Amino acid sequence: MSLTYKKADPLIHGAVKNLTCITRVDKQPHHEEQYYYIFWVSHINKVHISGGLNKNDVIERFKISAKEFDDKLELNEFFCKVCNKESNTAFSSLAKTGDKTCIDCLNK
């Protein structure tokens, strides 16, 4: 099976194999709009972050639907989905695989 990867970020060398999650950028007072970080895995399995994009930019560049955007949007990105504890390992797993599970729960 051949996959067609999307080239979504002109600043990053690599094509998008898997968009793992979208997180909100803390809103600055001078920003009218909400911006997002997009975590994605490239064709060589490297995790990248694209930033400075509003919702429409994300949908357009990453060629996803509004529903996919909502599905990938993660509001509590540091909290393990299993034990609900705050953990950097949950976040790192989310960014790499889209699965927000901490190392303790993964090792159970």
Ligand SMILES: [Zn+2]
């Ligand atoms: Zn956990």
